[in-house]
Amino acid sequence: MLTPARLSAAVTTRGTRALWRVKDAVAQVHRRAPEGSVALTFDDGPQPGSTDRVLDVLAELDVRATFFCVGANAREHPELVRRIRAEGHAVGSHSLTHPHPRETSLGDLRREYVHGRRAVAGVLGADIRLFRPPHGHLGPAGSVLVRRLAVSTWLWTVDPQDWRPGATVDGIVSVAARASSGDVVLFHDWVEQPEAPEALDRSATVAALPAVVRAVRERGLRLERLPT
Numbered sequence: 703m704l705t706p707a708r709l710s711a712a713v714t715t716r717g718t719r720a721l722w723r724v725k726d727a728v729a730q731v732h733r734r735a736p737e738g739s740v741a742l743t744f745d746d747g748p749q750p751g752s753t754d755r756v757l758d759v760l761a762e763l764d765v766r767a768t769f770f771c772v773g774a775n776a777r778e779h780p781e782l783v784r785r786i787r788a789e790g791h792a793v794g795s796h797s798l799t800h801p802h803p804r805e806t807s808l809g810d811l812r813r814e815y816v817h818g819r820r821a822v823a824g825v826l827g828a829d830i831r832l833f834r835p836p837h838g839h840l841g842p843a844g845s846v847l848v849r850r851l852a853v854s855t856w857l858w859t860v861d862p863q864d865w866r867p868g869a870t871v872d873g874i875v876s877v878a879a880r881a882s883s884g885d886v887v888l889f890h891d892w893v894e895q896p897e898a899p900e901a902l903d904r905s906a907t908v909a910a911l912p913a914v915v916r917a918v919r920e921r922g923l924r925l926e927r928l929p930t
């Protein structure tokens with residue numbers, strides 16, 4: 703017989719299980735790169751005129767990085783996704799159209815993440831596991847969702863805020879060049895839903911990279927792609 707006491711115990715057990723599920727999912731989200739390394743990551747592309755400039759600089763610096771591509775952009779510019787991979791960088795997905803997870807239902811978010819991953823994988827002809835949610839926002843339900851999708855979810859530890867309109871080279875370098883062992887640095891080779899059109903000019907990010915790379919290497923740290 704379901705007495706009030708038993709019902710209360712059942713609800714508590716369910717609540718505890720749900721809490722553990724969220725805790726387990728949150729624990730699976732990665733934030734730190736391996737010891738002794740720093741990972742440079744680039745979100746929101748690919749986009750002609752900016753992703754290729756980032757790739758040119760990384761090639762000159764002999765650095766391998768990680769690109770979290772928006773699925774719709776990957777479909778529009780498949781040659782850039784293939785160039786990213788061909789030049790030794792890691793490729794991850796970053797949703798299909800970059801909605802804000804806080805303003806998106808869980809069902810729509812699931813579709814965004816599944817189709818975003820498929821879009822990038824389709825261009826490369828190989829599955830990809832690396833994933834970063836738009837705006838780095840997960841929340842409890844989002845954490846459980848990405849755990850179920852079996853993606854390798856990465857946030858970051860250093861944000862030089864290069865996505866802000868008017869971001870300067872000095873401003874970006876002053877934050878990103880302080881990256882230390884295990885840091886994951888957030889850059890943008892494109893900006894989805896920019897606060898102002900000037901954020902779409904990625905020149906400051908491109909120009910900041912040599913100083914950031916130099917500073918990290920002077921500290922004896924390796925610049926590496928994110929592990930899957």
Ligand SMILES: [Zn+2]
Binds near residue numbers: 800894
């Ligand atoms: Zn983004």
